[in-house]
Amino acid sequence: MTNRKAEFGKFAVIVAxxxxxxxxxVGNVRFGNAITESLRLLKWYAREHxxxxxxxxxxxxxxxxxxxxxxxxxxxLGAKANKVLAYxxxxxxxxxxxxxxxxxxPLFAGIYRMGAGLGPAxxxxxxxxxxxxxxxxxxxxxxxxEIGIARAVGAIVFSIVLGLLMHLIFRKEELQKxxxxxxxxxxxxxxxxxxxAAFFAAMVAVLVFANLGKPEDAAGAGLYxxxxxxxxxxxxxxxxxxxxxxxxxxxxGELGEWTGSTWGFxxxxxxxxFFGVLIAGFLLGSPGREGVIPSQWxxxxxxxxxxxxxxxxxVAGAFMYFATLTEVPILEGLIRAGMGKGPAxxxxxxxxxxxLPNMLVIRSIMGTRKTLVFVSLxxxxxxxxxxxxxxxxxx
Numbered sequence: 001m002t003n004r005k006a007e008f009g010k011f012a013v014i015v016a017x018x019x020x021x022x023x024x025x026v027g028n029v030r031f032g033n034a035i036t037e038s039l040r041l042l043k044w045y046a047r048e049h050x051x052x053x054x055x056x057x058x059x060x061x062x063x064x065x066x067x068x069x070x071x072x073x074x075x076x077l078g079a080k081a082n083k084v085l086a087y088x089x090x091x092x093x094x095x096x097x098x099x100x101x102x103x104x105x106p107l108f109a110g111i112y113r114m115g116a117g118l119g120p121a122x123x124x125x126x127x128x129x130x131x132x133x134x135x136x137x138x139x140x141x142x143x144x145x146e147i148g149i150a151r152a153v154g155a156i157v158f159s160i161v162l163g164l165l166m167h168l169i170f171r172k173e174e175l176q177k178x179x180x181x182x183x184x185x186x187x188x189x190x191x192x193x194x195x196x197a198a199f200f201a202a203m204v205a206v207l208v209f210a211n212l213g214k215p216e217d218a219a220g221a222g223l224y225x226x227x228x229x230x231x232x233x234x235x236x237x238x239x240x241x242x243x244x245x246x247x248x249x250x251x252x253g254e255l256g257e258w259t260g261s262t263w264g265f266x267x268x269x270x271x272x273x274f275f276g277v278l279i280a281g282f283l284l285g286s287p288g289r290e291g292v293i294p295s296q297w298x299x300x301x302x303x304x305x306x307x308x309x310x311x312x313x314x315v316a317g318a319f320m321y322f323a324t325l326t327e328v329p330i331l332e333g334l335i336r337a338g339m340g341k342g343p344a345x346x347x348x349x350x351x352x353x354x355x356l357p358n359m360l361v362i363r364s365i366m367g368t369r370k371t372l373v374f375v376s377l378x379x380x381x382x383x384x385x386x387x388x389x390x391x392x393x394x395x
Contacts, residue, residue, distance in 0.1 A: 068114060073111060101358040102358055106266075119174070129353045139328055202239075276321075280357065315350075317348070327347075350379055353378060
């Protein structure tokens, strides 16, 4: 019986693939444009996000797995850690990094596998892309002060509430995880804490300074413009300091473990990200260009402040891919096309923290059930926030 079901499943897949090939709309202009846009988005993603964003993030995640003791992670972010400390560390870390929904993934995978509780880990997962100081400032300047403040407050509250809800929903698993970790022996210290801290600070500095937004995007000039002009020199200086630390403080065997761990994260995450970017580009296009789904459909579905409009904005935002700061000009265009303020906030709270590539990777890290719950919570909370905000600030 089992063999018959397996064979029937294979037959169904073959039929489905054949039907897809048979009815493939080759020659259709929109279909052709969607394929072009999916490849265009993938090319842009490879150029703009892999070398400067993902590669440093992979090395940081690999270093966490090798050089940070599991006991240390559990002390501050574990299932039995002090809740105020754990969620405070998770949210503050995310706001400092100011990364996109894909760059945060290796870092999330690193702390989660090292023993961080599900609640603090998912709070960090949300806060990294969502609590972005530069994006919030840009939002306030371009879209209005009230929506900028609402985004800042909503993102901070979301990161904590999401983490607490994830912990409560899966509390039995978290309790078992905490009990399993309770008897863990004290780690052996191979180098002083300040050396590890300096090492990680240098890596984070390379990631942050190499990816600073342009002054006009960051809504600032003066000191920020000066820093931005020298960002690669600053990142390079931290890179040189990092190399010096590696040469002076680390053994060759440790470096081998680090590169192996980094490669482990890269080979798990990169293929899923690239596949997700292709699908997102095919369906929704790249910034300023359409995919197979017409942009006017999106604009017409998010007018007013109905539950349907806010829910649609949350779901659309959750599946779209936003690079850091690009969500603001996209939203500006949608608002001009008739998007309501409530749905705009809903998209801002759901979009930067989630994307189709992001979801595929999260599922590979913490499983289908937890991923579905996490995504559903973000969508529902963003929808409710949009309805409330739209009622308070109509028009």
